[in-house]
Amino acid sequence: MRVLVAHNWYRTEQPSGENNVVAQEVALLREAGHQVDLFERRSDDIAGFSVPRKALVPLGVPFNPRARTAFTERLRLERPDVVHVHNTFPMLSPSILDACRDARVPVVATLHNYTQICPTGTLYRDGGVCTSCVGRLPLPAVRHGCYRGSAVASVPVAVSLRVNRRRWWKTVSRFLCISDAQRQTLVANGMPAEKLTVKYNFVEDTAHRRTGTGEHLLYLGRLAEEKGVRLLMAAWDRLAASGGIGVPLVIAGAGPLEDEVVRWVATRHNVRFVGRLDNAASRAAVARSVAVVVPSEWLETFGLVVVEAMSAGVPSVVAGHSSLAELVSDGVTGLTHRPGDEASLADALARVVRAPSSLGRAARERYEREFTRAVGLTNLVKHYRQVIGEARHGTQAVR
CATH class of the missing domain: 3.40.50.2000 (Glycogen Phosphorylase B;)
Known part of the structure; x- marks a missing residue:
């Protein structure tokens, strides 16, 4: 298969299991003989932007027309069978989903957190679980400064959640949840159950095995x-x-x-x-x-x-x-x-x-x-083939 993976890499200084998952899945698919290309942005690059360009980054969080144009061109040149979206924040934005819709390319999106229902993706505030923004205008996130402790910085993520919910839920063919607990939480808070399925992350085996009882x-x-x-x-x-x-x-x-x-x-x-x-x-x-x-x-x-x-x-x-x-x-x-x-x-x-x-x-x-590589590959390819088949036949299976 030809797979185009879209991901905005988190900052290097910020430990990111999500970055690791993306890199490992890309490598796994390539080793199995699939053609995998990356459409990527790196948050590390923002530090080198000019002051005016840095100021424009938050404006592009809800919708980035330049990213959409660039992604449209990549789809035209590479003609992938499926697009796999991971993180679009802050420099890709959900605008790339419009390019997929126009090109009629099926989309799989891995949900690494709760950003579909919570502006910061954590469902957590002030020491406890928080659902204040679920199913309503995400004004509480701004009022409480949920992103980086700043009301101003929280505005772009709150706006993105509000204006892009329909775009995500209508365009993505399959959302891959990384646990059943996550899926149940998302469905209970309004996400379309028929589009959500569970695919655990795989983990590379290790040469380091415990001997004895541990130290x-x-x-x-x-x-x-x-x-x-x-x-x-x-x-x-x-x-x-x-x-x-x-x-x-x-x-x-x-x-x-x-x-x-x-x-x-x-x-x-x-x-x-x-x-x-x-x-x-x-x-x-x-x-x-x-x-x-x-x-x-x-x-x-x-x-x-x-x-x-x-x-x-x-x-x-x-x-x-x-x-x-x-x-x-x-x-x-x-x-x-x-x-x-x-x-x-x-x-x-x-x-x-x-x-x-x-x-x-x-x-x-x-x-x-x-959780092995072999199990991870089997599950990932299965979901790709399903959405490709559904796109060709104009159907969508119910999970």
Whole structure:
């Protein structure tokens, strides 16, 4: 097949599982013999723009006519069988969907977050789940400055959600959700169920497998409130007050709470902060873990680090909601805790240190069934062939 992938790459300084997924899927398809081209923009480039050009970037978030014109030309030259859209923010915009409609090319879109119903894509604000903008004018996002803490910066994403909802839902042939929990949330909040299906992200297998019981508990991810970092620190202090659990905690990552985490770690003898790790170092750190800890307070759409841990034969301790509860079977492939509850998290951390090695083996077995490259390729190609066939016959299958 000829596939044209559209993606606006996130900034290099911002750890992005989405960027990794796009790069890995492109490589996987090419290795399988499909012709894959990229229509891309890079947010890193904005720093080099002139001041007037930087000022124009937000104006193009809802609709970028230059991107549409350029995409129309790419469609004319390459004549793809299918277009696969990932991220259009901030420099592609949903305008490229009009080019696909005019060229009668079917579109598949992977939903990596909740931007179809929430301006910032998180359904999270002020320490809890937020649906204030769902199904209505997204004025709350502006009022609360949900994007970058700024009302002004929130205007373009709010406008884009409002004016492009019909464009997305009418033009895209198939939305690929990356968990069933995400799909259920989107359908419950108004998205057309017949256009949404589930395709898990695949994860590259690792040469790093756990041997023995592990050396530490590991938090690996963005250092942000919605990721449960403060909850983890509170739970760890609770454990320390009662004598500890016999293994150290390692925190790896970067983000807005980094300074706070560094200050906290400096006064704890059994915690290490190692900063942001590259892929090889991350996989090695996971393989040395008793368990990885994912105490997220927002409704995670997937859990990349959980599946990376599965591939290494390492269980996870996760918040028992959203996709995390879908990925981790409590007591089988890991442990769950009550979301937002530091006592429950502390208890789960203490229990996982004593857990049998069968948790890690079961985690690896599930990885082999559902998250390998081979499974990922099969599922991706299946959805491409379906929408291509439906476009040719003027039908759309009901998921």
